[in-house]
Amino acid sequence: MSDNTRPLNEDDVRHVAKLARLQLKDEEIIRFTEQLRSVLDHAADVASLDLEGIAPTAHPLELSNVLRADEVTASSDRDEVLRAAPSVADHRFRVPRIVGEAP
Amino acid sequence: MSSLPEGWDMVVGLEVHTELKTATKLFCGCANNFGDEPNTNICPVCLGLPGSLPVLNEGAVEFAIRIGLALHCVVQPSSFHRKNYFYPDQPKDYQISQYDVPINGPGYLDLPDGSRVGIERAHLEEDTGKTTHVGGTGRIHGSDESLVDYNRSGVPLVEIVSGPDIRSAEQARGYAAELRSILIASGASDGRMEEGSMRVDANVSVRRGTEAPFGTRCEIKNLNSLRSVQRAVEYEALRQIAILDDGGTISQETRHWDEDAGKTQTMRSKEEAYDYRYFPEPDLVPVVPSEAFIRQIEAELPPMPAQRRRELIAHFGDAATDAQLDQANAAVELNLDPFIVGAIEKGITPALALARTANELAGLGDDAMSLPKDDYIALLKMEDAGELSATQSKKVLADLVAAGGGDPKAVAESKGFEQLDAGALDATLDEIIAANPDEWARYREGDDKLTGFFTGKVMAATQGQADGKAVNAALRQRRS
Numbered sequence: 001m002s003d004n005t006r007p008l009n010e011d012d013v014r015h016v017a018k019l020a021r022l023q024l025k026d027e028e029i030i031r032f033t034e035q036l037r038s039v040l041d042h043a044a045d046v047a048s049l050d051l052e053g054i055a056p057t058a059h060p061l062e063l064s065n066v067l068r069a070d071e072v073t074a075s076s077d078r079d080e081v082l083r084a085a086p087s088v089a090d091h092r093f094r095v096p097r098i099v100g101e102a103p
Numbered sequence: 104m105s106s107l108p109e110g111w112d113m114v115v116g117l118e119v120h121t122e123l124k125t126a127t128k129l130f131c132g133c134a135n136n137f138g139d140e141p142n143t144n145i146c147p148v149c150l151g152l153p154g155s156l157p158v159l160n161e162g163a164v165e166f167a168i169r170i171g172l173a174l175h176c177v178v179q180p181s182s183f184h185r186k187n188y189f190y191p192d193q194p195k196d197y198q199i200s201q202y203d204v205p206i207n208g209p210g211y212l213d214l215p216d217g218s219r220v221g222i223e224r225a226h227l228e229e230d231t232g233k234t235t236h237v238g239g240t241g242r243i244h245g246s247d248e249s250l251v252d253y254n255r256s257g258v259p260l261v262e263i264v265s266g267p268d269i270r271s272a273e274q275a276r277g278y279a280a281e282l283r284s285i286l287i288a289s290g291a292s293d294g295r296m297e298e299g300s301m302r303v304d305a306n307v308s309v310r311r312g313t314e315a316p317f318g319t320r321c322e323i324k325n326l327n328s329l330r331s332v333q334r335a336v337e338y339e340a341l342r343q344i345a346i347l348d349d350g351g352t353i354s355q356e357t358r359h360w361d362e363d364a365g366k367t368q369t370m371r372s373k374e375e376a377y378d379y380r381y382f383p384e385p386d387l388v389p390v391v392p393s394e395a396f397i398r399q400i401e402a403e404l405p406p407m408p409a410q411r412r413r414e415l416i417a418h419f420g421d422a423a424t425d426a427q428l429d430q431a432n433a434a435v436e437l438n439l440d441p442f443i444v445g446a447i448e449k450g451i452t453p454a455l456a457l458a459r460t461a462n463e464l465a466g467l468g469d470d471a472m473s474l475p476k477d478d479y480i481a482l483l484k485m486e487d488a489g490e491l492s493a494t495q496s497k498k499v500l501a502d503l504v505a506a507g508g509g510d511p512k513a514v515a516e517s518k519g520f521e522q523l524d525a526g527a528l529d530a531t532l533d534e535i536i537a538a539n540p541d542e543w544a545r546y547r548e549g550d551d552k553l554t555g556f557f558t559g560k561v562m563a564a565t566q567g568q569a570d571g572k573a574v575n576a577a578l579r580q581r582r583s
Binding site: 019063065066067069070071091 | 125126127131132133134140141142143144145146147150158159160161162163164180182187189191234235236237247248249250251252253378380383385387388389390391392
């Protein structure tokens with residue numbers, strides 16, 4: 001994937017799908033490879049521009065230092081939040097155990 | 104310094120995560136409080152609900168800059184990235200962190216032993232929630248599962264990455280200890296390792312000789328105390344050397360330190376390493392601290408441990424013993440030196456202030472820090488004036504710390520601690536001398552080792568009520 005000159009292939013899409021925990025059928029892999037390739041081709045147009053001496057932009061907005069004061073505001077109601085969870089125990093979210101430790 | 108086999112060198116770098124002492128989380132106004140009821144400090148932002156937007160906490164930026172300045176870092180304009188991974192401790196499925204442009208660039212940390220360790224960066228990021236694994240045999244039926252509390256999700260962290268400059272397990276411990284003192288002194292963090300507010304990971308590799316290229320490194324996780332930092336680094340270096348000596352190779356991997364077993368174990372190999380797909384966080388704009396803001400924070404930065412050690416030791420002049428230097432280091436490391444300096448300024452004998460603080464007060468745990476300084480100084484004054492014996496003073500101190508303060512005079516009275524008057528001391532001495540005529544004869548002939556013998560007898564007879572100095576004086580007087 002780091003090779004920018006190589007066209008995107010189906011293995012790249014399988015890898016990205018795995019990282020995103022998406023289970024895709026073979027025909028979906030083919031379709032998404034075509035779609036993603038056209039998106040990347042479109043973005044690649046930028047590479048044809050002469051960008052010598054132009055600094056990368058971190059953000060499209062001409063903004064910086066958007067900050068808030070370190071003051072406590074009301075949190076959400078716990079019961080209301082937990083009611084929306086698929087499974088709850090001891091006032092906590094209950095999830096399947098993930099193999100391995102947190103990264 | 105190192106206990107590695109002849110010809111081997113270790114190369115260590117530490118990554119330290121520290122929670123900041125802000126009132127609120129990094130990107131929302133939920134309270135940042137350790138130990139609150141599960142899931143009471145949560146909102147759409149720190150739960151990653153669709154449509155919620157993060158807004159950066161000004162207090163966290165200031166604390167991060169304080170840490171950077173204390174570590175002599177370059178404070179610079181920075182931005183945020185998303186670090187993508189799936190794990191239930193992170194409800195958004197990404198962590199907001201700083202990637203290519205951290206708020207603090209290169210700096211350094213000087214250790215008390217005179218060595219210098221480079222700092223590569225100290226960046227802002229958010230903490231994850233807390234998962235508790237519940238076994239299949241637990242009260243929840245069925246297969247293994249985890250329970251998640253998101254109170255910690257979004258709490259501000261600064262990750263401090265050292266250069267690969269550490270060369271021994273002792274130095275690794277020394278670095279972590281000094282960094283912890285600096286974090287506490289800066290006011291940005293409480294440095295409590297047992298509560299997980301400061302967490303250490305170590306990158307360890309070994310090589311044949313100090314000029315050889317770096318070897319393959321392993322990352323060690325779960326170092327929850329200064330002691331485990333030292334033990335784990337030592338163990339890991341020796342493990343790698345044993346493999347290489349056998350003709351094997353080291354595979355790059357993440358390993359878990361098991362404190363009870365005293366071993367590191369494979370957690371995941373390089374092949375299983377995460378692919379985080381960092382990309383710029385579109386919901387946050389760059390942070391560009393003004394020069395005036397940085398200089399203001401710098402001007403308000405409290406004295407750092409190195410300076411405080413120098414100031415403390417200056418009270419002892421050239422007369423400081425090695426033991427006293429160690430006591431001074433320990434007191435500063437635990438942030439207790441203000442008690443010593445405060446007492447000395449009030450006229451307490453420096454050696455007494457140092458010993459009582461580094462030996463007794465330091466042994467009373469985190470509660471010691473919250474003892475009002477004036478109460479402590481009043482107690483030392485009583486001991487210094489001979490109104491309390493050392494034994495009595497230590498007992499009163501324990502009570503004062505447990506009660507969070509109080510009047511030492513009242514505590515001493517309530518315990519029946521009155522200094523033995525001279526008459527009672529004389530009478531006690533008479534009895535002891537009469538019961539131990541041989542020892543007394545030897546003492547009178549100049550055997551000074553027996554001073555301790557008689558002092559001990561007096562202390563036992565008076566249950567510690569006698570003042571050691573007064574006993575010594577009385578003994579010397581009777582001999583002459």
